[in-house]
Amino acid sequence: MINRRNFLTTVALGTASAAFLSACGQSSSSSKTGSADNPVTITYTWWGNDDRAERTRKAIALFESKNPDIKVNGNFTDFAGYWQKRATEAAGGGLPDVMQWDLSYLRDYGQRNQLLDLGTVKINTDAFDKSLLPSGQIRGKTYGIPTSTNAFAVYYDPAKLKAMGIAEPDGTWNYKEFNSFLAEVGQKGNGTLFGGTDYTGVWWMFNIWLRQNNIQAFTDEGKLGFSKDDLKKWWNTTAQLRGTPALVGEDKTTQLLPKSPFGSNVTATEATWDNFMAGYLGDSGAKELKLVPVPSDDPDNLGLFLKPSMLMVASAKTKYKDAAARFIDFMVNDPEVGQIFKTSRGVPASKTQRDGTTFEGTDKLVVDYEKSIEKYLKDAPQPPIVGFGTLESSFKRVSSELNYGKLTIDAAADAWFKEAEDLIKQNA
Amino acid sequence: MTQTPTLSRRSQSSAPSQPRTSRRRGADARAGYTFLLPWLLGFIALTVGPMISSLYLSFTNYNLFDPPKWIGLDNYATLFQDERFLQSVGVTLSYVVFGTPLKLAAALAIAMLLNSKRKGQGFYRSAFYAPSLIGASVSIAIVWKAMFGDSGPVDEGLSFFGINLGGWVGNPSMTMPMMILLTVWQFGAPMVIFLAGLKQIPADLYEAASMDGAGPVRKFFNITWPMLSPVIFFNLLMETIHAFQIFASAYIISNGEGGPAGSTLFYTLYLYLRGFSDFRMGYASAMAWLLVIVVGIITLIFFKTSKSWVHYSGDSK
Numbered sequence: 001m002i003n004r005r006n007f008l009t010t011v012a013l014g015t016a017s018a019a020f021l022s023a024c025g026q027s028s029s030s031s032k033t034g035s036a037d038n039p040v041t042i043t044y045t046w047w048g049n050d051d052r053a054e055r056t057r058k059a060i061a062l063f064e065s066k067n068p069d070i071k072v073n074g075n076f077t078d079f080a081g082y083w084q085k086r087a088t089e090a091a092g093g094g095l096p097d098v099m100q101w102d103l104s105y106l107r108d109y110g111q112r113n114q115l116l117d118l119g120t121v122k123i124n125t126d127a128f129d130k131s132l133l134p135s136g137q138i139r140g141k142t143y144g145i146p147t148s149t150n151a152f153a154v155y156y157d158p159a160k161l162k163a164m165g166i167a168e169p170d171g172t173w174n175y176k177e178f179n180s181f182l183a184e185v186g187q188k189g190n191g192t193l194f195g196g197t198d199y200t201g202v203w204w205m206f207n208i209w210l211r212q213n214n215i216q217a218f219t220d221e222g223k224l225g226f227s228k229d230d231l232k233k234w235w236n237t238t239a240q241l242r243g244t245p246a247l248v249g250e251d252k253t254t255q256l257l258p259k260s261p262f263g264s265n266v267t268a269t270e271a272t273w274d275n276f277m278a279g280y281l282g283d284s285g286a287k288e289l290k291l292v293p294v295p296s297d298d299p300d301n302l303g304l305f306l307k308p309s310m311l312m313v314a315s316a317k318t319k320y321k322d323a324a325a326r327f328i329d330f331m332v333n334d335p336e337v338g339q340i341f342k343t344s345r346g347v348p349a350s351k352t353q354r355d356g357t358t359f360e361g362t363d364k365l366v367v368d369y370e371k372s373i374e375k376y377l378k379d380a381p382q383p384p385i386v387g388f389g390t391l392e393s394s395f396k397r398v399s400s401e402l403n404y405g406k407l408t409i410d411a412a413a414d415a416w417f418k419e420a421e422d423l424i425k426q427n428a
Numbered sequence: 429m430t431q432t433p434t435l436s437r438r439s440q441s442s443a444p445s446q447p448r449t450s451r452r453r454g455a456d457a458r459a460g461y462t463f464l465l466p467w468l469l470g471f472i473a474l475t476v477g478p479m480i481s482s483l484y485l486s487f488t489n490y491n492l493f494d495p496p497k498w499i500g501l502d503n504y505a506t507l508f509q510d511e512r513f514l515q516s517v518g519v520t521l522s523y524v525v526f527g528t529p530l531k532l533a534a535a536l537a538i539a540m541l542l543n544s545k546r547k548g549q550g551f552y553r554s555a556f557y558a559p560s561l562i563g564a565s566v567s568i569a570i571v572w573k574a575m576f577g578d579s580g581p582v583d584e585g586l587s588f589f590g591i592n593l594g595g596w597v598g599n600p601s602m603t604m605p606m607m608i609l610l611t612v613w614q615f616g617a618p619m620v621i622f623l624a625g626l627k628q629i630p631a632d633l634y635e636a637a638s639m640d641g642a643g644p645v646r647k648f649f650n651i652t653w654p655m656l657s658p659v660i661f662f663n664l665l666m667e668t669i670h671a672f673q674i675f676a677s678a679y680i681i682s683n684g685e686g687g688p689a690g691s692t693l694f695y696t697l698y699l700y701l702r703g704f705s706d707f708r709m710g711y712a713s714a715m716a717w718l719l720v721i722v723v724g725i726i727t728l729i730f731f732k733t734s735k736s737w738v739h740y741s742g743d744s745k
Contacts, residue, residue, distance in 0.1 A: 251598030
């Protein structure tokens with residue numbers, strides 16, 4: 001009996017420790033380069049909708065066929081969930097090898113040594129506009145390579161306007177004219193079509209308005225450059241329109257998520273980035289969508305700028321630096337990749353890619369739009385402060401409570417300022 | 429059911445009367461600990477360790493990347509000036525206070541219906557239990573969101589009866605009823621426990637009561653309720669603790685943001701957002717520990733007050 005018991009003990013102990021050891025020792029073989037027979041696998045993640053997923057899969061397949069020694073495992077989520085996932089992975093030390101990135105979060109991760117210094121690997125940036133590259137750099141190190149540029153614009157659906165007998169806008173308008181345009185659409189839309197979404201809830205529209213009034217959003221010391229009164233004034237711009245058919249109700253907007261009201265054919269206009277064209281066309285099924293500049297009370301200062309719409313970054317902990325660099329280089333420079341994405345990531349940042357891509361139809365509209373505003377373009381804003389992503393999403397949240405009528409404009413401004421000041425203090 | 433612990437304790441105490449050598453007892457212990465080892469390792473590595481580190485982090489300013497900075501009780505102090513925190517407490521409390529009793533009432537009612545003998549009993553039992561099997565899953569939250577959305581089946585159904593509420597998902601005053609309905613619908617687990625409890629009640633009690641002319645209401649309050657009270661107590665405790673921890677369905681239905689207008693900003697959701705969206709893990713840890721303390725206190729209150737209404741067989745009343 002005792003022998004059998006000892007035997008069982010040994011077996012149990014052995015099994016337990018084997019399980020324990022195998023759980024600990026799961027780090028994969030550390031071969032840093034692959035071959036066609038034994039390719040290395042890198043992971044790549046991006047945010048976006050089905051349209052972008054389809055294009056990305058094509059680009060990955062093309063990359064793999066040209067680089068048989070590397071396999072790319074891709075996956076995507078929507079924008080909001082994307083950053084929570086990355087934070088979880090970063091805390092656990094397991095960020096994907098290559099990631100699509102946003103300017104809003106570059107400091108959070110770059111400054112905290114989570115991203116690979118791409119200056120240490122081979123990525124060709126000769127074809128890039130030299131004024132664009134600094135947007136991916138922090139303290140002299142390059143953490144992100146811009147894939148493309150985008151600019152803010154007002155979208156509209158010409159077919160819908162025509163059906164209502166409303167003339168197409170030409171984009172030379174001030175806020176008052178823009179508002180009465182929204183009101184007219186809402187009125188003729190008869191409860192089924194609204195003028196637009198409340199543009200004062202979009203941080204970047206506010207930022208553009210600040211620039212139009214020659215106010216800095218953030219000071220060089222990383223503090224807020226505008227006052228509470230500026231913010232109140234901004235939210236007051238649409239005070240008369242909230243709750244009218246000029247602006248789509250917040251309850252509808254919420255229910256349509258993750259699609260936008262414009263993509264769901266609920267509004268006739270939308271103020272947002274010009275590279276959303278492909279996504280909107282796909283979501284709404286519209287034949288044609290057009291772009292005009294945002295309103296400004298100063299016709300000589302539209303406050304517009306080109307922003308890197310997306311960046312490619314790599315994890316600081318990636319085991320496959322070379323493979324990651326080759327994939328990034330391919331995604332930002334290869335003309336065939338440009339041909340796949342067209343303007344859906346924005347207008348390609350690399351000249352090689354831009355020249356290798358034929359822009360037709362709506363893609364041409366986006367390229368033409370960016371050309372048309374060239375004379376108004378000013379320097380891109382400072383790379384946002386640490387924690388900017390949080391500020392941006394709380395801006396959206398507070399504006400939505402404003403639209404629900406849960407907060408007055410004064411209370412909303414107080415709430416946002418309190419959060420912003422707290423956050424800036426936290427990260428100081 | 430409630431007598432089993434006492435019985436087993438008695439049988440244990442009689443066991444050592446058998447003669448045994450101490451060497452043998454040592455070998456027994458060693459084998460016991462060996463078998464316990466995998467669980468013990470897991471418990472220490474995955475439960476105790478993280479708990480201790482989260483307790484430490486709750487006194488620090490920790491952003492997931494840089495080393496934590498000790499700030500003492502600052503996190504706990506700021507909590508009570510944080511309007512969103514207070515909102516999340518309000519949302520969670522209203523969910524616990526309204527959701528849990530309704531869920532238990534539904535569970536008990538269905539359990540009583542299913543307790544009687546009739547045709548197709550097995551089918552009904554599985555059918556009523558099924559929602560709680562799949563209920564915690566992400567897919568149900570997605571289905572729920574679609575059902576209660578604008579021109580979803582619920583909206584259409586209600587407008588058929590002339591009630592026009594519009595979509596519930598985007599309406600801040602309707603999201604809480606929706607979340608409560610979702611939890612009530614998942615009454616299967618407490619129902620099964622109630623069913624087991626009901627089976628324990630001797631049938632002759634009811635027979636005797638019938639002979640004395642007691643109606644169904646009287647039988648419920650004088651027999652079922654007191655006989656079942658330990659089970660009710662157990663379910664109430666478990667479901668309350670469970671309700672405090674609601675996360676997945678709230679996360680899905682509100683797109684991970686606690687919206688619309690903060691109406692589904694549940695405690696754990698805000699905790700998660702603080703930790704993983706705002707990189708304030710110290711703050712999130714403080715919230716977690718506060719939740720542990722509050723749930724502990726509520727459990728204690730339940731146990732203290734239970735003496736007045738929970739009756740174990742063998743008690744004088």
